[in-house]
Amino acid sequence: MKRKAKAMGSTNSSDSACSASSAAAASNEDYFPVPLDIVEEIFLNLPPHHVVSVCRLVCRQWKEVADSESLWRERCRRERYHLRVASKIPDDWRLFYFLCKKRRNLLKNPRGEDKMRGWQILENGGDKWKVEGVLVPHPFETVQKNFVTSYGMCRKSQLIDLKKEGYNPSFMDHFQPDIRVSDWYSPRWDCGSEYTIYVHLLNQKKEVVEKFTPDTIYFQQWNDQQWNQVVHVFQNYGPGVRYIRFIHGGKDTQFWAGWYGVRVTDSCVEICPAMDT
Numbered sequence: 001m002k003r004k005a006k007a008m009g010s011t012n013s014s015d016s017a018c019s020a021s022s023a024a025a026a027s028n029e030d031y032f033p034v035p036l037d038i039v040e041e042i043f044l045n046l047p048p049h050h051v052v053s054v055c056r057l058v059c060r061q062w063k064e065v066a067d068s069e070s071l072w073r074e075r076c077r078r079e080r081y082h083l084r085v086a087s088k089i090p091d092d093w094r095l096f097y098f099l100c101k102k103r104r105n106l107l108k109n110p111r112g113e114d115k116m117r118g119w120q121i122l123e124n125g126g127d128k129w130k131v132e133g134v135l136v137p138h139p140f141e142t143v144q145k146n147f148v149t150s151y152g153m154c155r156k157s158q159l160i161d162l163k164k165e166g167y168n169p170s171f172m173d174h175f176q177p178d179i180r181v182s183d184w185y186s187p188r189w190d191c192g193s194e195y196t197i198y199v200h201l202l203n204q205k206k207e208v209v210e211k212f213t214p215d216t217i218y219f220q221q222w223n224d225q226q227w228n229q230v231v232h233v234f235q236n237y238g239p240g241v242r243y244i245r246f247i248h249g250g251k252d253t254q255f256w257a258g259w260y261g262v263r264v265t266d267s268c269v270e271i272c273p274a275m276d277t
Contacts, residue, residue, distance in 0.1 A: 039065050044075060048097070072097045090273065099177055099273045102167075106160045107246060110267045112145040118158060125152020125251060130259050135188065136225055140266065146186070149261030155196070155249030160269060162242055167271060173239035178274050181212060182231045183248055183267045187219035191260035192253040194218050199269070201234060202243040210237045219262070221254065235274070244269055 043051045043065060056066035065071060072093035076082075081100035083089070090096035108118030112131040121129065127150040134146050147156070162172060179201070187193045199212040212232045246269055250262035 036061065036065055040068070040071050040074075043071055044078065048075065048101070052094075067094070069093050076100065095175060095177075096273045099271065103270055103272050106165055106244070106269045106271070107158055107267050111143055111265050112147045116147075116156070119156040120158065122155040122157055122247065123153045123249065125154055126150025126261070127258055129154050129156065132259065132263075134186075134265070135263070136186065136227070138184065138227055138265065143184075143266050146263040146265035148259040148263050149193070149250045149252070150259050151252050151255045151257065151261065153249065153251045154261065155247060157245060157247040160244040160246070162244065162271075169242065172241050176235075176237060176239070176241075177271050179234040179237075179241075179244065180231070180270050180272050181234070181246070181268070182229060184227050184229050184265050185217070185248075185250070186227045186263045187223050187225060188252075188260050188263075189223055189225035190221065191256055192219055192221045193250060193260070193262040194253055195248075195250040195262040195264070197230060197248040198245075199232065199247070200245040201237055201241045202245060203240040204242045206243060206245075209241050210234060218253070 039062065043055060046055065051066050051071075056063050076093065076097050079097075079101070081097060109116075115131055116129060130148045130150070131145055132148050133144060138144075138146075163169065167177075181199045183197055185195045187195075195217045197212075197214065200208050201210045203209050212234070214230065214232075217228075246267065248264055248267065250264070252261040254260070
């Protein structure tokens with residue numbers, strides 16, 4: 001009888017285990033019985049990186065919401081990341097959101113507000129680089145200072161480490177986001193001058209992957225002294241980009257003592273969505 005009872009007990013235990021397993025499976029099917037639109041609203045009020053790195057991994061339903069176009073499109077709307085051209089719709093709204101959120105000028109001290117801090121001086125000819133107030137109003141009122149070159153060649157540079165700026169190698173290689181470069185330059189009206197700019201995309205060994213090296217721009221004496229902007233966008237540059245080297249400068253062409261050469265300011269290098277370039 002004891003043996004029989006033991007056997008029967010064993011059978012009952014097995015049945016209980018099966019029932020518990022079935023109940024757990026059924027429970028997992030409906031683990032979060034919350035309407036998906038409510039889940040989306042919850043995600044919209046959480047930090048975006050938390051949604052991607054934590055919430056997305058909880059279950060299939062949460063992954064669908066975390067990957068949905070509607071979530072990231074609404075997030076863009078609420079945080080006012082608008083399309084510059086309404087007809088250009090992003091293929092990936094999540095990528096568009098994060099590129100907008102991280103978008104900023106990767107160059108330090110672009111307007112000379114902190115003197116020469118952040119810049120490496122490559123050439124310091126004539127009476128050397130100097131920071132002055134703008135001679136004529138800049139198109140952007142907030143720009144009040146500029147770097148001024150002299151009668152010998154003046155060039156300065158910055159090296160941007162993309163990984164340190166938050167753009168890891170796998171992201172750069174997979175998405176190859178647009179890299180937008182711009183610079184403002186202006187001559188003096190009473191002296192001829194020249195302006196140069198070079199921008200290189202570099203790999204891990206700091207070898208050139210792609211470059212922007214336009215011709216030197218020359219200004220004649222008695223010019224209109226207006227501000228000019230140069231803009232270039234790197235696209236489809238291939239994998240391997242890890243650094244960006246920005247170099248610009250110039251000099252006057254009449255060898256006048258002092259600071260009569262070209263003026264530069266508000267330089268910018270930024271990673272941005274394709275539809276914004």
